Amino acid sequence: MPQSPQRKPALDVASKLAQAVALQQQGRLAEAEQRYGAILSAVPDQGDALHYLGLVKFVTGRFGEALQSIAAAMRAATPSPDVLLHYGLVLNALNRQAEAVESFDKSIALNPQFAQAHNNRAVLLAGMGRHDDALKSYRQALTITPNDPGLHFNHGNLLMDLGRSEEALACYDRAVALHPDYPEALCNRGVVLHALNRHGEAVASLDRAIALRPDIAEAHSNRGNALKSLKRFAEALASYDRAIGLRPSYAEAWCNRGTVLHELTRYDDAVASFGQALALQPDYAAAHSNLGATLHDLGRHDEALACYDRALAITPDYAEALCNRGATLSELMRHDEALANYDRALALQPDLPEAHWNEASLRLLTGDFARGWEEYEWRWKRDSLARTVRDFRRPLWRGDQPLEGKTILLHSEQGFGDSIQFCRYVPRIAARGARVLLEVEQPLQRLMRGLDGTADVIVKGAALPDFDLHCPLLSLPRGFATELASIPWDGPYLQAASADVAAWEQRLGSKGRPRIGLAWSGRTTHHRDHHRSIALRTLLRLLDLDATFVSLQKEVRAGDVAELHRHHEILQFADRLGDFADTAALIAALDLVITVDTSVAHLAGALGCPTWILLPYVPDWRWLLGRDSSPWYPSARLFRQDAGRDWTGVIAGVHEAARGLFADQAKPTDFK
Numbered sequence: 001m002p003q004s005p006q007r008k009p010a011l012d013v014a015s016k017l018a019q020a021v022a023l024q025q026q027g028r029l030a031e032a033e034q035r036y037g038a039i040l041s042a043v044p045d046q047g048d049a050l051h052y053l054g055l056v057k058f059v060t061g062r063f064g065e066a067l068q069s070i071a072a073a074m075r076a077a078t079p080s081p082d083v084l085l086h087y088g089l090v091l092n093a094l095n096r097q098a099e100a101v102e103s104f105d106k107s108i109a110l111n112p113q114f115a116q117a118h119n120n121r122a123v124l125l126a127g128m129g130r131h132d133d134a135l136k137s138y139r140q141a142l143t144i145t146p147n148d149p150g151l152h153f154n155h156g157n158l159l160m161d162l163g164r165s166e167e168a169l170a171c172y173d174r175a176v177a178l179h180p181d182y183p184e185a186l187c188n189r190g191v192v193l194h195a196l197n198r199h200g201e202a203v204a205s206l207d208r209a210i211a212l213r214p215d216i217a218e219a220h221s222n223r224g225n226a227l228k229s230l231k232r233f234a235e236a237l238a239s240y241d242r243a244i245g246l247r248p249s250y251a252e253a254w255c256n257r258g259t260v261l262h263e264l265t266r267y268d269d270a271v272a273s274f275g276q277a278l279a280l281q282p283d284y285a286a287a288h289s290n291l292g293a294t295l296h297d298l299g300r301h302d303e304a305l306a307c308y309d310r311a312l313a314i315t316p317d318y319a320e321a322l323c324n325r326g327a328t329l330s331e332l333m334r335h336d337e338a339l340a341n342y343d344r345a346l347a348l349q350p351d352l353p354e355a356h357w358n359e360a361s362l363r364l365l366t367g368d369f370a371r372g373w374e375e376y377e378w379r380w381k382r383d384s385l386a387r388t389v390r391d392f393r394r395p396l397w398r399g400d401q402p403l404e405g406k407t408i409l410l411h412s413e414q415g416f417g418d419s420i421q422f423c424r425y426v427p428r429i430a431a432r433g434a435r436v437l438l439e440v441e442q443p444l445q446r447l448m449r450g451l452d453g454t455a456d457v458i459v460k461g462a463a464l465p466d467f468d469l470h471c472p473l474l475s476l477p478r479g480f481a482t483e484l485a486s487i488p489w490d491g492p493y494l495q496a497a498s499a500d501v502a503a504w505e506q507r508l509g510s511k512g513r514p515r516i517g518l519a520w521s522g523r524t525t526h527h528r529d530h531h532r533s534i535a536l537r538t539l540l541r542l543l544d545l546d547a548t549f550v551s552l553q554k555e556v557r558a559g560d561v562a563e564l565h566r567h568h569e570i571l572q573f574a575d576r577l578g579d580f581a582d583t584a585a586l587i588a589a590l591d592l593v594i595t596v597d598t599s600v601a602h603l604a605g606a607l608g609c610p611t612w613i614l615l616p617y618v619p620d621w622r623w624l625l626g627r628d629s630s631p632w633y634p635s636a637r638l639f640r641q642d643a644g645r646d647w648t649g650v651i652a653g654v655h656e657a658a659r660g661l662f663a664d665q666a667k668p669t670d671f672k
Contacts, residue, residue, distance in 0.1 A: 088100040119138070135155075152174045156188060176189065186212070240260065258290055267298050283314050288307045305325060305328055362621075365620075397479060404433035407436075407467040412444070417598060421622065422477070438458065494606040
């Protein structure tokens with residue numbers, strides 16, 4: 001009897017499919033792909049094999065093949081929510097976003113509780129700029145799976161991009177609460193804390209992220225941003241360097257590194273860092289603008305303008321670049337153009353503090369006090385002062401509230417010179433019937449006790465008594481609507497104690513010739529210190545004058561120490577200058593003070609002492625332009641740099657003026 005033909009055993013599709021899926025889950029994608037291929041050779045329309053094969057091709061970057069495979073799976077059988085989800089992901093990878101959204105919608109229609117489809121739909125819609133629809137999808141997904149840290153993370157990312165930092169922070173906090181070891185969430189949490197000006201907390205969050213994942217370049221760069229805001233510049237620089245070490249092509253980190261080097265006054269290094277950012281990303285508008293700001297401080301103004309112009313060619317509505325451009329134009333004395341740039345910047349970004357500040361400084365410099373004082377109130381929004389804003393829980397005096405019978409706190413806010421200049425308003429406040437409490441830094445307290453009109457002088461940081469109103473000292477000119485013609489001056493408003501002056505007279509000895517006080521540098525933290533301060537050697541030409549020279553420097557910079565020691569003809573009393581009352585008494589024993597624009601200039605002017613002030617080509621606004629006298633201090637004479645921005649001519653002018661002044665005296669002791 002003839003035998004029947006031997007039959008091949010039937011392919012066990014379910015078993016083979018399970019094996020292939022297991023390989024895929026293990027990441028053994030090539031082997032999984034071979035298994036799926038074998039299944040499809042036997043059963044070409046096996047839907048699951050087509051689906052999973054499409055996923056392998058998707059994760060290996062073969063998007064076109066992936067789309068074909070998953071589309072075949074959808075033709076082979078009614079597509080499931082999973083298949084429609086994955087089809088949408090492939091469509092998105094192929095930049096076919098509208099079709100991808102449609103596929104996600106079909107997936108959700110089949111399974112409204114499919115959180116993953118809602119999540120992916122939200123991510124896609126956010127990328128398409130459909131933010132409201134994306135937020136709705138996130139909310140729907142979180143209603144279904146409220147304890148999914150990844151969902152909270154994605155939701156937070158969108159809110160962060162929308163500038164809704166508080167809400168984003170809540171999302172990241174929830175993600176971290178659900179998954180404490182979530183470095184990406186900790187990193188982005190640090191970013192929003194930084195945006196909320198909670199810089200210390202930002203650093204702590206980023207440190208946690210870095211401890212979990214030391215190789216996240218963004219975490220190191222963002223840590224640098226937060227440290228920069230805390231003015232911990234050396235640490236910020238180290239963070240940027242670490243980010244760049246992890247990713248040398250990280251243009252943003254190179255740019256931010258440049259801003260820190262700028263803050264450290266390492267301008268040449270900053271230029272190099274910005275240059276590297278631009279080599280990596282030539283159309284990086286912020287790097288062009290920041291490079292311009294550094295070139296500005298290097299005095300390379302034409303190059304700075306070219307940088308701003310490149311930034312604006314890339315981003316025409318770049319308000320910060322317009323603001324920077326205005327500052328450089330102002331430095332070139334092109335005032336109308338500078339104001340036009342500030343106007344354009346503020347039209348684009350009305351709340352840009354730096355543009356308001358720059359406009360205020362320029363208007364005050366040019367004598368436009370009415371608009372200048374108004375704009376100057378924006379100083380409290382600048383980073384340098386925003387951190388110092390205090391909540392007194394009492395109204396701010398703006399000039400229009402009655403003061404009769406009220407107690408008002410007047411408080412210092414910036415440098416010592418500012419307090420000395422504007423405490424002149426205290427007697428006028430008192431004349432309106434107010435009881436005046438004056439809060440100043442400790443080095444000013446003893447001096448200010450002699451100011452007419454003060455009921456009490458309080459050291460900043462001490463407990464405050466009750467008061468009804470408050471006003472920062474530099475807001476008083478606005479409150480009094482001060483114009484050039486109405487600057488308060490009824491004579492010297494600060495005095496040195498007579499006993500202290502007598503002690504200095506005795507210490508200085510018999511006077512056979514005029515006594516001249518010298519001050520050549522101020523605080524290095526002043527934003528224009530590199531313009532106003534000079535090296536001691538610059539003044540040495542004056543030492544051939546027939547005078548006794550006295551240093552009024554309480555602190556001498558390292559570069560001047562050796563020079564000062566070589567010139568014993570300059571008397572030094574730094575160890576005896578405990579506070580400004582001591583300095584005031586020494587100045588009162590002198591015949592003339594020659595000083596750069598620092599607190600000594602204000603103190604000597606407020607005392608009514610003859611004071612010669614050396615000014616850069618573009619001075620601080622309070623010295624105005626084109627005049628050799630000051631409406632703030634009638635005893636002051638101003639010596640200005642010319643357009644060459646060199647101190648040699650200034651010192652020559654001072655030397656000539658001093659020789660002429662000495663020659664006019666009948667005898668040296670008549671100088672005072």
